[in-house]
Amino acid sequence: MTAQTQAKKSPQIIDGKAFAAELRQRVADAVPAFQQAAGRSPGLAVVLVGEDPASQVYVRSKHKATIAAGMESFEHRLDTNVSQDDLLTLIDQLNTDDAVDGILVQLPLPDHMDDKAVIAAIDPAKDVDGFHVVNAGRLAVGEEAMVPCTPLGSLMLLKHALGDLSGMDAVVVGRSNIVGKPMAQLLLRENCTVTLAHSRTRNLADVVRRADIVVAAVGRAEMVRGDWLKSGAVVIDVGINRLPPAEGAEKGRLVGDVATDEALRADVAAITPVPGGVGPMTIACLMRNTLVAACRRAGLADPEGL
């Protein structure tokens, strides 16, 4: 690094992994009070259909995080060829099981299943992913909702970096139901001026260049370039893309939806890395949502500071 670049205020690489560890600890610290009041532990049921290796890794880390937080973990692994009816029967059982506060059905589901019908079968009170239309609607109209984990974790990182977000220009790139749309709702709730951009947006680079806050959730490796970012912007990179393996290597490198090195040279104020940024926050927020769902189901106040 030259003396000149060192003299500039260096951008902050937001340590999502450390922030997530703190959040998980705060959840773990709040669990005993729930146990005292409810006479049981909060419980999370995770349903995995099929053998997708990436999904298996995620489900394992969710299980470990649940145990580490002092909560009960119920894992249900179903064969790829299970019928949708059998999956719906399991969801019904989990809906009525009082030991289960949260239900997460790992996506993507096999092609013969209808994701929407499966999500619709989950009791909204136990929908810790916040994917049910009832929760999406509650978020949109400002009622108490279960909020999707990835956007919630992203918002926590933004508030950590910026404090009050009121009046800021936020551009969300990507309009998925699980990240882009709920992210836009959360930023609106924080009084940002929100632009929800997507694959048909004209002059996307110019739109992004106006943003104080950029959330990239398109699922395309390094699509957001450094020269799209204004100096001083705060960038949340939601993407997790695996590049093709280099010559002789077994696995490719993980990259986000933002060209991180270029963004750093563009003098952004702060950016989340991949890995170690939003990903760990997703799991920490799942723990948070499970405890929140448990408290609400037990008629207790929401845990403080989460």
Ligand SMILES: Nc1nc(=O)c2c([nH]1)NC[C@@H]1CN(c3ccc(C(=O)N[C@@H](CCC(=O)O)C(=O)O)cc3)C=[N+]21
């Ligand atoms: N019903 C449902 N809910 C989900 O929340 C859900 C899902 N289905 N299907 C798959 C996606 C993906 N997802 C991630 C969670 C944590 C990391 C994470 O912790 N990533 C680490 C490690 C990345 C790595 O090494 O692979 C990081 O970014 O640093 C990533 C991705 C949750 N998902």
